[in-house]
Amino acid sequence: MAFFSDLAQHLEVLRDAFGGDVEAEHLPALVERLGDESVVAALEAATGLVRAGEKVRIAAAGVAAARSTREAGHDGLAQKLGHRSPASLIQEITGATRAEAAKHVRLGEALRAAAVIEPDDDAVADAATAADTEGAGSTVVPLPEPWHAPLGRALLAGIIGSAQHDAILRGLGNPPAPADAAPDDADGDADGDADAVAEAREAWSVAAEHLIVEAQERTVEELGRTARTVRDQLDPEGAQRRFDDQFDERAFRLWRDADGVRRGSIVFDDLGGAWAQTILDSALRPRRGGPRFVDPDEKARADELIADPRSNDQLAYDLFLDVLRAGALADAATVFGTRQAGVRVLVTRAAADADASGEPAVALVEDDQTSIPAWLVRQQVCDTGTVPCTLDTTGSPLDVGREARLFTPRQRIALAARDGGCRWRGCDRPASYCEAHHIDEWVRDSGRTDIDRGVLLCRWHHTELHHGGWRITRQGRGDFVLHPPPGRGTPIVLAPRLALRYAWADLDPPPRRFRRVA
Template identity: 75%
Template structure:
């Protein structure tokens, strides 16, 4: 759809929802008079308008950045207006934060690359010179003229790997925050090391083929994350992008792990009033431990699963009734752990359930790790990537569970026929689902309850893995009390059915990062050593 036609369509929907033109100061009252469906329609139309306007702001930010380079000196667009850089200019005009302005510049530059605009082009001179025609390929894949074929940029050069992101942004399929989360999460593909192929007859061609394989893998990952965007929050989308990047590039994952490990730090100081303060920079495993300890201790206060055991339930109720704030409880927990050390009593320190980090290690990762090849494993709750050697090290002194899954991630060989899901079954559900499967929910597996999609009593439902699904406490209660239901045909997709009149059924898509741990995108050929 043409840009101004899109704007007009959103404006018409919004005008109809509000019943015509209204004064700005009357907007709260006009919206308050709408039905629930009217409020949602107005919100959707307003979001469409914001996204449409944001496209212009992002593209204009890219153009401003191209005209404000250091080489332009004081004649640059931003510099002539008294700003050191384009982000400062954009911040003044838009009233955005510095981080938001920098994001607009980053995305604008990405769109210019997609449009086939040469980064070295003198944008100021060309823009003011009527003799210079529009840049060839400027509409590539963006709905502005035909442009080159998909996958190929201006001049027959391959498109950048992030081209699908730019097209999805301009088409309104994703917003700028989603675009930025995927772009930053995936980062740039690794660069093959020419030294690794110097002994081959076609060494240069081999490097080019490896570079193309990485570009295609990153482009495919971007496309799959775009499809995932409707199902996930922006924060979870960014985590998924980082996890997929590390799965595709385990050697790079090891380097990033090492950098974060080297950056670990703990500092204590006194402020001007004499109050002792502290700060911690975690490495990956240390951060996972701290998070799971905090979650385990505060889960009853933060919407964790309900307890069935009477003693656990009583301790959870005591914690909910505790007059301390969550921050105060976390502080007291931290001191209790320092004092009690590894012998901390679970009932005293952790409240209802002792903490522990559960790591998912694909079978082939163990094989690769033993052969000396780079491989990765995932933390169950948030899919943080860890080196497989670290998981193997922890397997030496912790319990392990073997879970066999099919090509769709469905567990095949765990327990059946009990009223409640057993701990081993919940492990399998956590590996398959990764957390609450409700669309847009990012609650981790440790905060979820196992739901029987076939009711135990009414439908003679079985407590089988393939008939269960993880839902957080809120969505589990919403399903039972709000008229929703979940169905599944065989080992197909789980489908969420809303109450009558609330829309169409929704497929509950499994998390992409976990799907890729089992099957799907393969890393580029491992024979190419990555540059350090």
């Protein structure tokens, strides 16, 4: 649909909802009178208008930035209006924060770089004359399309919003530059560098397309994490450098403020941050909507924690002091109860073999698919050991059917490796916060607790499914499909997390595993 026709359609929906033109001051009261379906329709129409306006604002921000370069000096667009930068100009016009204004400039520049601008007749004639001047057979070679061009097209088509565009763009970053590659000889390898650049651009472009599809299933925060993980899987050498940089930046500081209150600040590396997070999650999960407990002792401890008058922040503070006091000699059950904290890491056989042969490779933290170097897994194995889990190329574990009501700990590990967290569309709860749901009703005499017939759901969505009339089905090892209650929409395919699909090589076509030219 044409741009302004789309705007008109959204406006018509709002006019119908409110019965014509209204005063802005009456909007809250008018919305209050709408039925549930009308409220949702108005919200969708208003969002469509905002997204449409944002497209214009982003495009204009890109052009304003191009006309406000340092080279332009005081004759630049922003400078002529009394601003040092285009971001400052946009911040004044829009009333946005500095970070939001910078985001608009960043997206506008990316959109402008990927835009296809039709040349006019004079430009075509000038290009032809230049080619003739250079000699017979010369041609004008257009610049290659930037890798992020699919993001710009998806934004303009309304498939993704600006926040999703920015999460993917920043998460993937730019492909490695040829300067990062080691040449074959002292003279370098220009052809190798050119091939590497082309391969990297293609890999990043394919990843962007996959993430555009993923954006329909994930929150913006999870989309950004997924983009970073995919980037690290495409560029394991870069992942190693980023891990080293973050490790070098690790820091802990204590100080007193002006009132004499002692305060602290911690900058974590990836593994240290995951360890601290799992300590909090293990101890506070019942307060944060974690799984319900079946074991009587565990349930009693969870009920006691829920009734505790302390806030979550106070509980976290007391917990970390307990951990510091207890140190290495602590009895885990004293601090954590029956759920001891620990970071579980997923590493494929291919990544382990690559690491063993000295090649760069990455592994994934189970709960949020953060990537870490595979060599760090070897270090952890010395202390914690491994749990082997055989999966096919789609990440589906082998059947281990049991005539038991509950999934075993090893089955839950397999479910976490396959699902990565709650499979409900739009939910980003990690695997440690999830319960295993039987998609077939379990019957003591004939039921099976197979991982192929189980799926991870967070506590809230598990309860919603059982009490809200939803159900999940699956044909063989196909997709899990969520069926809403009658009259509330069409079935929804519950797509697996993209980061895990990259790990299990279940992509069609599969992405190129980018390696720098040696």
